[in-house]
Amino acid sequence: MKPIKGYIFIDIDGTLVDKDLRLNSYDIESIHKALAHDYDVILASGRPTPFVRWMAHQIHESVSVCGFNGADIEGTLLGCIDDTVIKILSNLDLNMIFKNQSGYYSNRLTIPQAFNYDMIGNYPRQMHPLSDILKVLIWVDAKEYDTVKRMLDSIEDISITYYEPKGFELSAKGIDKGKAIIHYVQDNIPIYSIGNDTNDLPMFEVSDASYIVGNKLTGHRVESVSEAIIEILKGGNIE
Template identity: 25%
Template sequence: MIELIAIDLDGTLLSKDKTISPANIDMIHKAIQNGVDVAICTGRPLEAIQHILDTLGTNSSDHYSITYNGGLVLKNESREVVSQVTMSMGQAQCLYEAMLAVDLPLEAVLIDAVYQFPFPEDFPGTYQETMNFLPFKQFDMTNLDPETAIFKVVINTEIAHLESAMTKLPEWVFEDFEVMRSHPYQLEIMPKGVDKGVGVAHLAQVLELTADQVMVIGDEENDLAMLKWAGTAVVMENGRPDIKQYADYITSSNEEDGVAKAIDHFVFYQEDDNK
């Protein structure tokens, strides 16, 4: 029996216009009313999903969110931390220099803001365009507290440039950190050992649940770890083809109430034609 549902946002719960369909909202409310915990699992910080938690009715201290791709798990209203893993400013400095050498713009995501460091001349970072509801600050690496905790760094740029530059990155970047594409135009780098699977596992442990009692819903590369970990793995019809091979079930797209249909199918045991 499913007791926890962890849901990705972009391409999954959210439509292209970044809204949540009435059907998805109603089905999540129904699941919660029937005793199922529902947690957002995202690369975003908690500050960036407040309106979503309000819409879902989960912005309270008896509900949780998994943020920074598993790097921070916390209670929604009280913000009591369940688990967190961060990287140091020294590590961020090394990553910044590696990215700058191949003309990739790096931005560091902290608990309360995004720090923009000097971009390559011809390739400014575009993370602010997609996350314009977050506070962005411009800094030089040399004028920050060395004790500053960073949850992840983000490279957001042109798709072709990103794909080309990634082939030139030194091996230590991939060996010492968790590196994944969350969008075709976005690369995210987290501390070693951080992924959505770890975040979901931590929350399940707090709730005293096993993997068999957990369902996760996603669509992209950064959802893969939680899809592999959970007892029930759901991938959206609009998900990446290589991610779909890990699905126990492929639901409708994010434009067709796919989250609602998956919850209805697994929690309320409604039959449909999706396989």
């Protein structure tokens, strides 16, 4: 096995795909080129791992996966949300989706289409509450955001990603994409990350270079994943 020249962690929604989950052929080609030049490419998403793997298989069989905002990287679970926290959340009158490795459950009959995983076939919606929860998604009306934020901030032993004014993602305490990267990488090998939203900030913090797609965050902006990878490869003297 050849030595790895670098790790490239790529967010999915809003970074690699559009709202209709469409991949760009230029991005796919650039990922293939990075793999061919001995870079390890990892899709890192807040989405469930089965979805991330489904997306990775559309790109290349060698693409690795990190799901649930870093709670699962290449099949290694880094932390489930404490059962006590789940009990507290279950007693709140909020719009929630609870996710584990095998499926998802919602306390609401109807959920936004964006949170439905029928397209991948192996991540079903469950009719009963789940155990071993890796992530909880909460969506709110904008006028409720501040009230719900104060409520969630009072709960201990969780990590919260804030998507003002739409909602929140909850993970086990200390779990995020940055934690997953630290667990996964080898020392002294460059780390690059490409993302677009607040759940990517921990990923950026542990990277040697970060690239931002879109205008939600400040930093080194690029138009696409392919543009970022071109810069990364040029830094490695690969044209």
